[in-house]
Amino acid sequence: MYPGKWAAAQPDKPAVIMADTGQTLSYAQLEERSLRLANHFRSLGLKPGDHVAMIAENRMEIIEAYWAALRSGTFITIVNRHLTVPESSYIIHDCDAAVVLISAVLDTAEALNEDCRDIPHRISVGGTLPGAEEYEAVLAASSAVKPDYEPRGDDMLYSSGTTGKPKGILPALKDQPLEDENIPLIQLFTALYGFDDSSVYLSPAPLYHAAPIRFVMTTHARGGTAVIMPKFDPEEALRLIEKHGVTHSQWVPTMFIRMLKLPAEVQAKYDVSSMRAAIHAAAPCPIEVKRGMIEWWGPVIHEYYAATEANGITVINSEEALAKPGSVGRDGLMGIAHICGPDGEELPTGEIGTIYFELEEGREPFVYYKDDAKTTGTRHPQHERWTTTGDLGYLDEDRYLFMSERKSFLIITGGVNIYPQEIENELALHPDVKDVAVIGEPDEELGEIVVAYLQVEDHVRPSPEFAEEVRQWLSDKLARFKIPREFRFIDEMPRTPTGKLVKRKLTEVPQATA
Incomplete structure (x- = not known):
């Protein structure tokens, strides 16, 4: 170990x-x-x-x-x-x-x-x-x-x-x-993904992030080899998989999108058959993107939903993902999931609420260092061992969890709740859109309106005409009230290198309205 x-x-x-x-x-x-x-x-x-x-x-x-x-x-x-x-x-x-x-x-x-x-x-x-x-x-x-x-x-x-x-x-x-050897994360990752002394783990992400460094730790605990990329590049990642016979890897959805957008001849150029477990997390993955990766790499795509706080986890494999498209998996491996309303009441199947995890015996709830108020805000009002990081979602009849959106990202326009992730998932599949973020901005009449920030592919010129093309492209994919009222173009999306959008910085980025 x-x-x-x-x-x-x-x-x-x-x-x-x-x-x-x-x-x-x-x-x-x-x-x-x-x-x-x-x-x-x-x-x-x-x-x-x-x-x-x-x-x-x-x-x-x-x-x-x-x-x-x-x-x-x-x-x-x-x-x-x-x-x-x-x-x-x-x-x-x-x-x-x-x-x-x-x-x-x-x-x-x-x-x-x-x-x-x-x-x-x-x-x-x-x-x-x-x-x-x-x-x-x-x-x-x-x-x-x-x-x-x-x-x-x-x-x-x-x-x-x-x-x-x-x-x-x-x-x-x-x-x-x-x-x-009683280290829960190492035991869990070993059981789920089969890490052993033959494992070759590819890390395309920054080591300051929880998942990459902890997967490297797991690799070393089991005697495998970690291959560390200085930064992600889609074709270079494929080349390294073939060169080193990579068996395990961990990704974020934006990396999948960039690899899927490579020309077909580039995708076919590299042998990725050594991969036993390609794990993704950190952000919701569009259904079509996950399906495309499974079709390309085979049933080796795994997803987990968790946080750096490690208060709970859900997992889902390729077969389950195809049967339950959009789900981030089932609970039970590290705590039980509960969906709760604003007063802490547990909600019935299918209703969206705050996701809490009930810790299993023997584990202590996380705390935020030197911040009792923020720690208190993560606890359920009636159950001290139920904790949340603020995400919203719902459980279906089979206890598969589906993510909605953080409360702070929810858009309420004319009294209707809109979840930006749904719009972002559709826009991410547009062939000329490189990256996207959707937020709500104040509006005197509706309270908020939906605004999309687009980072376009290099060959595309940002323009009102292109914005209208995207708007029409969305018209048969989303309800009319969900289609962004405004499109704004930016040179680079304010993401952390781990793939998370820093939405609070969007309005600080130079832009041109279309």
Whole structure:
């Protein structure tokens, strides 16, 4: 369940391969380097429950630092490298980091290093920064002797901040040794998707996000190899699947859409038959997109609905997805789902309400770090062990969950509820639309109107004529009241690299109304 086990059994096997450079990190190297860094944390006086932070592009040192935290009993917060200096600094300080590791390669590195000069210990990765210790020098000077007892730490990741300031999600830290195999997520992913020592996991997403780093952890716990892309590219992803014989991967729907829009000859050029489980999450997937991926890759497409808070999960495989199009799966593997109304009353089958998960015995509810008010807002008014992240949905007669929309994204126009995701799913399938977001904007007469923001393909010229073409294209797909009143064109959608729309930033992006 930890690198040392596999370092002894298969020391030279690659634990990590960087897709762009081919650089590898063997299990023996991962074991020694993560141990040295963990020992450095201990030498600085860090104790179980203390915090470290890291900000970097996708690189091996993130994985080394993650395992160092896991084997020193500390929490690690991996920060989104795309944030501004004030945004990054806020998270690093908010998590009470005693140590911060900063990639010197980042454009923001020098400014962030200066802004974090009050952090007790700073370490520069991949270069030098004033006043910071160099990563390789730290490892060289640290002990490689394994302590008698290594308490297991955890990650404390931050929500993406799509609807406000990011929130630190503090898991309950148990006093358990690193070698303990009773890790629910690892056991769950292994059972669902068949991770073992033959697994080759492709990560096309940023490692600061919960799913990619936790799937890498699962891969290493089972002795497999993780192939890390510096950033997603649709054809490059297909090439890597063929080159490395990838068996497992994790995606977001926008990646599927971009791969499906590749020319047929490009899709057919690469052998993807090694794939055993292509897992997607993070955002709802349009039904036609999922069907297209199943037709192309076969019944290896799996979806789960969960949150960084890890308060519950639903899962669905390819066969179920074809039988229950649009569903994100069934509950029961990590808590029971309940659909509740505004006063907490449980709603009948088919009615839309807030999704709560009832924790199974032995698990503690998550808390938001240093924010009791936000934590309280996630609890059911009558059931302390029922928690929510604010999503809406409904259960059908077979207990399959269908997502609707976050309350904050719901559009109410003329007293009618409109769920933007339904409109976005249709617009995403237009051949000349590269990306889309739909929001409600104030209107004196109707309260709100539906507004669509479009990022078009490179060969398309934004214009009122194109907007009208899209409007007509929607006319036989959506009810008239759901069709956007306005279309606005933007150069790039404000998404996190994990695929989540940051809708609060849409109105800040330069645009041309059509």
